[in-house]
Amino acid sequence: xxxxxxxxxxxxxxxxxxxxxxxxxxxxxxxxxxxxxxxxxxxxxxxxxxxxxxxxxxxxxxxxxxxxxxxxxxxxxxxxxxxxxxxxxxxxxxxxxxxxxxxxxxxxxxxxxxxxxxxxxxxxxxxxxxxxxxxxxxxxxxxxxxxxxxxxxxxxxxxxxxxxxxxxxxxxxxxxxxxxxxxxxxxxxxxxxxxxxxxxxxxxxxxxxxxxxxxxxxxxxxxxxxxxxxxxxxxxxxxxxxxxxxxxxxxxxxxxxxxxxxxxxxxxxxxxxxxxxxxxxxxxxxxxxxxxxxxxxxxxxxxxxxxxxxxxxxxxxxxxxxxxxxxxxxxxxxxxxxxxxxxxxxxxxxxxxxxxxxxxxxxxxxxxxxxxxxxxxxxxxxxxxxxxxxxxxxxxx
Numbered sequence: 001x002x003x004x005x006x007x008x009x010x011x012x013x014x015x016x017x018x019x020x021x022x023x024x025x026x027x028x029x030x031x032x033x034x035x036x037x038x039x040x041x042x043x044x045x046x047x048x049x050x051x052x053x054x055x056x057x058x059x060x061x062x063x064x065x066x067x068x069x070x071x072x073x074x075x076x077x078x079x080x081x082x083x084x085x086x087x088x089x090x091x092x093x094x095x096x097x098x099x100x101x102x103x104x105x106x107x108x109x110x111x112x113x114x115x116x117x118x119x120x121x122x123x124x125x126x127x128x129x130x131x132x133x134x135x136x137x138x139x140x141x142x143x144x145x146x147x148x149x150x151x152x153x154x155x156x157x158x159x160x161x162x163x164x165x166x167x168x169x170x171x172x173x174x175x176x177x178x179x180x181x182x183x184x185x186x187x188x189x190x191x192x193x194x195x196x197x198x199x200x201x202x203x204x205x206x207x208x209x210x211x212x213x214x215x216x217x218x219x220x221x222x223x224x225x226x227x228x229x230x231x232x233x234x235x236x237x238x239x240x241x242x243x244x245x246x247x248x249x250x251x252x253x254x255x256x257x258x259x260x261x262x263x264x265x266x267x268x269x270x271x272x273x274x275x276x277x278x279x280x281x282x283x284x285x286x287x288x289x290x291x292x293x294x295x296x297x298x299x300x301x302x303x304x305x306x307x308x309x310x311x312x313x314x315x316x317x318x319x320x321x322x323x324x325x326x327x328x329x330x331x332x333x334x335x336x337x338x339x340x341x342x343x344x345x346x347x348x349x350x351x352x353x354x355x356x357x358x359x360x361x362x363x364x365x366x367x368x369x370x371x372x373x374x375x376x377x378x379x380x381x382x383x384x385x386x387x388x389x390x391x392x393x394x395x396x397x
Contacts, residue, residue, distance in 0.1 A: 001032050001033070001078040001079060001387060001388070001391070002032070002033040002034075002035070002075065002076065002077045002078045002079075003024075003027060003032050003033070003034055003035070003077060003078070003079055003080075003081055003387065004034075004035045004036070004037060004055075004071070004072075004075050004077035004079070004080045004081065005020060005024055005034065005035070005036040005037070005038075005053065005081050005082075005083065006036070006037045006038070006080060006081065006082040006083065006085055006090065006094070007020050007036065007037075007038050007039070007082075007083040007084060007085065008038070008039040008083075008084050008085050008086060008087070009038065009039055009040065009041070009042050009084075010036070010038040010039065010040070010041045010042065010046065010049055010056075010058075011041050011042035011043060011044045011045055011046045011049055012042060012044040012045035012048075012049075013042045013044065015106065015199075015304060016083055016084050016104075016106045016107075017042070019083070019104070019106070019199050020083045020104075021045075021048070021049060021052060023379075023380065023383060024036075024052050024053065025048075025052045026376075026380050027380065027383070027384070028052055030380070030384070032384075033054075033055075034052065034053050034054065034055070035053060035054070035055030035056065035057065035071070035075045035077065036049075036053040036055070036056055036057070037057045037059065037067075037068065037071050037090070038056065038057070038058060038059065039058075039059050039085075039087075055074075055075055057070070057071035057074070057075070059087065059090065063089045064087055064089045064090050064093065065089050065092070065093045067090075068089075068090055068093035068094060068097070069093060069097070072094075072097050072099060077099060078100065078387070078391055079099075079100045079101075079102060079387045079390060079391060080094055080099050080100065080101050080102070081102050081103075081104070081387075082094070082101065082102070082103040082104070082170075083103075083104050083106065084106055084107075084109065086109065088159070088162065088163055088166065091163070091166045091167070092166055095166050095169050095170075100171050100387075100390045100391055100394045101169075101170040101171050101172075101390075102170065102171060102172045102173075102174060102386065102387065102390060103167060103170050103172070103173050103174065104174045105173055105174060105175045105176075105180055105184070105301075106176075106301065107301055108183065108299070108301070110163060110164065110167050111129070111130050111160070111164055111183065111184070111187045112126070112130065112134075112140070113130070113134050113140040113141055113143065113155045113157065113160055114140045114143055114155075115143075116227055116298050116299075117183075117298065117299045117322075118227065118297070118298045118299060119138070120226070123226075123297055123298075123340070125297075125298070125299050125321065125322075125339070126138070126299075127186075128186075129186045129187045129188070130157075130160055130161065130164060130187055132157065134157055134160075135157050140155070141154060141155050141156070141157055142154065142155070143155045164187055164188075167189075168188070168189055168190070170193065171193060171390045171393065171394070172193055172194070172195050172386060172390055173189060173193060173194050173195070174195050174196075174197050174386070175194060175195070175196055175197075175301075176196070176197070176198050176199055176301050176302040176323060177196065177198065177301060177302050177322075177323030177326040178196065178323070178326055179299070179301070179322050179323035179325070179326065180196075180301050180302075180323055181194050181196055195386055197379065197382055197383065197386070198302060198307075198326070198327075198373070198374060198379075199302070199304060199307075199379075200307075200374045200375065200376040200379045201304055201307040201308040201311060201370070201374065203311065203376075204308075204311025204312050204367075205283065205312070208283055208286060208287060208312055209287075209312065209313055210286060210287055210288060210289050210290065210312065210313070210314060210363070211287065211288065212290050212356045212359055212360060213288055213290075214243075215245055215288055215290075216242065216243055216244040216245060216290055216353045217244075217245050217246070217247060217285070217288050217289045217290055218237070218244055218245070218246040218247075218289075218290065218291055218292075218293050218349060218353075219246075219247055219249070219285055219286075219289045219291070219292050219293065219309075219314075220233060220246065220247070220248045220249065220250070220292070220293050220294075220295065221249040221250060221282065221285075221292070221305055221309075222249075222250050222294075222296075222305055223250050223251070223252040224248070224250050224251055224252035224253075224254045224255040224258060224273075225252040225253060225254050226254050227296060227297060227298030228252070228254070228295060228296050228297075228298075229295035229296055229297035229298075229319065230248060230254060230255075230258045230295060231254070231257065231258050231261055232295055232297055232319075232340065232342060232345075233246075233293055233295035233345075234258060234261050234262055234265055234267060234271065235261075235265070235342050236295075236342040236343075236345040236346040236349065237265075237267060237270075237271065237346065237349070238265040238266070238267060239342065239343060239346035240346055240349060240350055240353075241350075242350055242353055242354055244270060244349075244353055245270055245271075245272070246267075246270060246271045246272070246293075247271075247272050247274055247285055248271065248272065248273050248274065249274050249275070249276070249277050249282065249285070250275070250276060251275050251276050255273060258273070259273055283312075286309070286312045286314065289309075289314055290352060290353055290356070290359055291314070291315050291316070291317055291334075291349060291352040291353065291359060292305075292306070292309045292314050292315070292316045292317070292334075293316075293317055293318075293345075293349065294306055294316055294317070294318035294319075294324065294328075295318070295319060295345070296318070296319060296321050296322070296324070297319060297321055297339065297340060298321060298322070299321050299322030299323070300321055300322040300323055300324055301322060301323050302322075302323045302324070302326065302327070303318070303322075303323070303324050306318065306324065306327060306328060307327060307370055307374060309366075310327075310333060310363075310366035310367055310369065310370040311367065311370055312363075312367075313360075313363035313364050313366065313367040314363050314366070315333065315334040315335075315352055315359050315362035315363045315366060316328055316333065316334035316335075316366065317334055317335045317337060317345060317348045317349055317352070318334065318335075318336060318337065319336075319337050319338070319339050319340065319341075319345070320336050320337065320338060320339055321339055324336065327369065327370070327373075329369075331362075332362065332365050332366075332369075333362050333363070333365045333366030333369055334362055334366065335348040335351075335352075
């Protein structure tokens with residue numbers, strides 16, 4: 001079949017780009033014709049993207065209605081597979097064209113004005129649909145301006161309602177967890193048009209296992225931004241009364257604050273901020289890690305780092321936020337801690353650091369779970385079946 005991907009970037013960047021590229025590469029290898037309608041280049045790994053997508057249609061800066069129509073006329077796709085795309089002229093043109101439409105829902109952008117579904121000031125996770133409550137008292141219509149100039153800008157509630165209405169007309173919305181499905185249902189999406197297909201993490205090294213040494217290494221890997229709760233992790237670590245070392249891998253605009261906080265909490269000699277490290281170097285930490293801390297306090301759609309570390313038979317301790325509970329089963333492959341409960345987070349870390357047989361057993365349980373549930377070949381076959389059903393349903397109409 002002919003598949004036209006749609007994404008707001010071209011090239012490697014983050015999880016959405018990784019998912020789009022890896023699925024497209026495999027679908028191309030299985031004989032499907034691929035094209036992409038895309039926004040600006042990221043400047044990373046472009047050669048690989050050009051190889052995967054022989055037909056490329058760049059979007060412009062203004063109204064892209066004509067660009068979309070020209071791309072559809074030139075490529076004539078059987079299915080259009082939309083990933084992240086905030087440009088409503090693109091979405092509206094695709095809907096108006098009447099082509100079979102599938103959308104991968106990577107995050108909360110479609111139905112949340114803030115895009116991260118929690119209150120920046122109180123950190124409370126939002127459990128409401130998009131309603132006038134978003135304007136007042138939530139004030140979600142006032143958002144960070146990343147384009148330079150004044151630090152804040154106005155986000156239109158009416159525009160967000162239009163975006164929701166357009167996406168409700170897609171043939172399928174693909175989500176990664178039951179939590180994300182429920183968020184769409186909360187915003188009046190048709191349950192019959194929602195499909196759950198969890199992304200598959202990178203394959204682990206079958207020969208790599210932690211030695212669960214007396215180093216008692218706690219590992220955090222991810223962005224260091226407010227929603228990831230690294231400061232909350234530090235507050236939990238300050239409660240530990242056993243020997244430990246924590247390595248924090250990654251970077252972000254919250255790093256400087258967290259480094260200062262580590263000093264104030266007396267953790268500077270036990271918590272080490274290493275910044276971004278390449279995948280091969282990351283494996284060296286997996287070899288000595290006793291537990292992985294996932295401290296996100298925003299509602300994670302899935303938190304794929306958890307799936308990745310389970311490939312290496314490592315137990316995880318995480319807050320119950322968003323879709324994490326889809327794969328982290330309390331007491332089975334780690335511990336799921338009540339949201340923001342620093343005391344219990346510390347207690348669960350201590351339990352795994354002082355009981356290494358338990359840590360090994362939970363890690364092995366996680367490896368079995370991720371191996372059974374997150375199979376890449378099956379993931380691709382499921383996508384193919386989904387596309388085929390959408391085409392058949394459109395033909396039947």
